Amino acid sequence: MKSKEKPLILVTNDDGITAPGVRALVQMMNEIGEVYVVAPDSPQSGMGHAITINSTLFCEKIKIDEGPQSDREWACSGTPVDCVKLAITRILPRRPDLCVSGINHGSNSSINVIYSGTMSAAVEAGIEGIPAIGFSLCDFSYSADFFAAEDYIKKIVKESIDKEMPKGMVLNVNIPKLSKDKLKGTKVCRQAKAVWVEDYDERKDPRGRTYYWLTGKFENRDKGEDTDERALEDGFISVVPIQYDMTAHHFIAEMSHWDL
Amino acid sequence: MKSKEKPLILVTNDDGITAPGVRALVQMMNEIGEVYVVAPDSPQSGMGHAITINSTLFCEKIKIDEGPQSDREWACSGTPVDCVKLAITRILPRRPDLCVSGINHGSNSSINVIYSGTMSAAVEAGIEGIPAIGFSLCDFSYSADFFAAEDYIKKIVKESIDKEMPKGMVLNVNIPKLSKDKLKGTKVCRQAKAVWVEDYDERKDPRGRTYYWLTGKFENRDKGEDTDERALEDGFISVVPIQYDMTAHHFIAEMSHWDL
Numbered sequence: 001m002k003s004k005e006k007p008l009i010l011v012t013n014d015d016g017i018t019a020p021g022v023r024a025l026v027q028m029m030n031e032i033g034e035v036y037v038v039a040p041d042s043p044q045s046g047m048g049h050a051i052t053i054n055s056t057l058f059c060e061k062i063k064i065d066e067g068p069q070s071d072r073e074w075a076c077s078g079t080p081v082d083c084v085k086l087a088i089t090r091i092l093p094r095r096p097d098l099c100v101s102g103i104n105h106g107s108n109s110s111i112n113v114i115y116s117g118t119m120s121a122a123v124e125a126g127i128e129g130i131p132a133i134g135f136s137l138c139d140f141s142y143s144a145d146f147f148a149a150e151d152y153i154k155k156i157v158k159e160s161i162d163k164e165m166p167k168g169m170v171l172n173v174n175i176p177k178l179s180k181d182k183l184k185g186t187k188v189c190r191q192a193k194a195v196w197v198e199d200y201d202e203r204k205d206p207r208g209r210t211y212y213w214l215t216g217k218f219e220n221r222d223k224g225e226d227t228d229e230r231a232l233e234d235g236f237i238s239v240v241p242i243q244y245d246m247t248a249h250h251f252i253a254e255m256s257h258w259d260l
Numbered sequence: 261m262k263s264k265e266k267p268l269i270l271v272t273n274d275d276g277i278t279a280p281g282v283r284a285l286v287q288m289m290n291e292i293g294e295v296y297v298v299a300p301d302s303p304q305s306g307m308g309h310a311i312t313i314n315s316t317l318f319c320e321k322i323k324i325d326e327g328p329q330s331d332r333e334w335a336c337s338g339t340p341v342d343c344v345k346l347a348i349t350r351i352l353p354r355r356p357d358l359c360v361s362g363i364n365h366g367s368n369s370s371i372n373v374i375y376s377g378t379m380s381a382a383v384e385a386g387i388e389g390i391p392a393i394g395f396s397l398c399d400f401s402y403s404a405d406f407f408a409a410e411d412y413i414k415k416i417v418k419e420s421i422d423k424e425m426p427k428g429m430v431l432n433v434n435i436p437k438l439s440k441d442k443l444k445g446t447k448v449c450r451q452a453k454a455v456w457v458e459d460y461d462e463r464k465d466p467r468g469r470t471y472y473w474l475t476g477k478f479e480n481r482d483k484g485e486d487t488d489e490r491a492l493e494d495g496f497i498s499v500v501p502i503q504y505d506m507t508a509h510h511f512i513a514e515m516s517h518w519d520l
Contacts, residue, residue: 048309056471089458186520190507211316241511247450251501260446
């Protein structure tokens with residue numbers, strides 16, 4: 001990017017365009033670039049990489065709060081991935097220099113990356129060749145302090161612009177629930193091998209039909225010291241570079257012994 | 261697995277439990293193991309790794325056709341990933357030995373793996389430590405010939421059981437639209453670097469509001485000879501081993517030069 005141009009930053013999320021987390025991120029990004037917001041009109045948590053193919057999408061201009069971006073915001077009826085596709089194809093005046101997604105209300109560390117609408121939006125930007133970063137705060141509260149990590153968030157964004165991340169690279173940034181003075185810094189790490197051990201709460205509806213609510217317990221089975229879970233436990237902001245080639249390259253040779 | 265036990269096979273898909281593709285797969289799997297079907301009650305294409313967290317799930321026993329599995333089928337109101345989670349946690353009598361998903365109506369090769377409900381169901385089984393295979397036929401037609409590749413499908417399933425795939429390994433199998441005598445065999449390959457170049461068809465609803473339909477063109481930008489796209493072009497069934505650690509391991513060292 002030429003140094004004198006202001007970067008065009010696409011902001012999106014999965015908690016919906018009015019969520020405090022994205023409003024905080026918009027405010028921070030206004031200091032760094034020219035912000036456009038295209039985000040879901042309603043909560044889309046857990047939507048993963050879902051796209052809307054069997055129904056229509058609405059996407060309307062909306063004014064939410066005062067700020068340099070206030071006439072550059074759109075609320076979209078689709079998923080976070082829809083927002084990114086539609087923004088790039090139809091809404092933005094040019095390709096964005098960066099896409100930031102979040103700040104998510106709740107962790108997207110380790111295996112959560114795959115279920116997360118926030119991270120899937122960032123990954124979609126990555127697929128489209130746009131550097132992207134997803135931010136999540138490990139605090140579900142509506143009144144969580146999204147500004148405790150403000151300095152780190154801005155530093156990560158600026159570095160990703162200055163260092164020109166390779167195409168297709170995406171950062172998954174998770175912030176522990178700590179006050180500003182307790183945050184220990186950032187750590188670049190790998191995704192921990194953790195899982196959700198599900199349970200389903202089984203109930204009867206008024207007509208006697210069985211229905212289920214998903215519940216579950218997060219279990220980190222990875223004792224590695226270089227994981228995002230470990231960094232968060234230790235009070236660091238975890239930064240995991242991620243990519244979307246899902247090929248298990250090491251297993252291709254192994255399969256030459258298969259009789260297929 | 262002990263050789264005398266019949267493997268318990270969980271069958272699911274994303275086109276819905278009555279789709280011809282899954283009915284064909286059920287029929288084939290009945291010859292190999294004890295089949296349980298837990299699949300969406302309606303089409304869920306493009307749902308990626310979405311899960312249902314903000315609403316309830318229904319999952320009811322359903323009898324669709326005659327066969328050994330006919331009293332072991334459930335239709336679920338959720339996404340393909342919900343089906344797998346619910347099957348493992350609540351429906352099946354024990355952990356399945358294998359999960360097969362599909363046969364999808366349409367390709368899930370290259371980047372499609374990330375949008376695909378079919379493949380996300382298989383990946384979810386992988387996350388839960390269950391060997392899993394997703395099958396897709398590159399033919400959207402309702403009357404597509406799902407049996408042309410029957411021998412190959414059964415061979416791949418049997419090999420994956422005999423060779424005991426490592427935990428977390430998932431196969432993405434795509435079948436070209438060819439008659440049985442034209443199929444050239446199988447090829448183990450990597451995911452091609454291909455993308456969808458989107459466009460959105462913009463229209464006005466009767467009230468004058470703008471809405472959009474997703475359209476797009478698939479573009480394979482990867483000239484490699486070891487890709488799934490190349491195998492399919494050449495008349496082979498592509499088999500890509502996939503995994504769900506999205507960490508860009510090679511970039512972690514690179515980031516040590518960043519000022520974070």
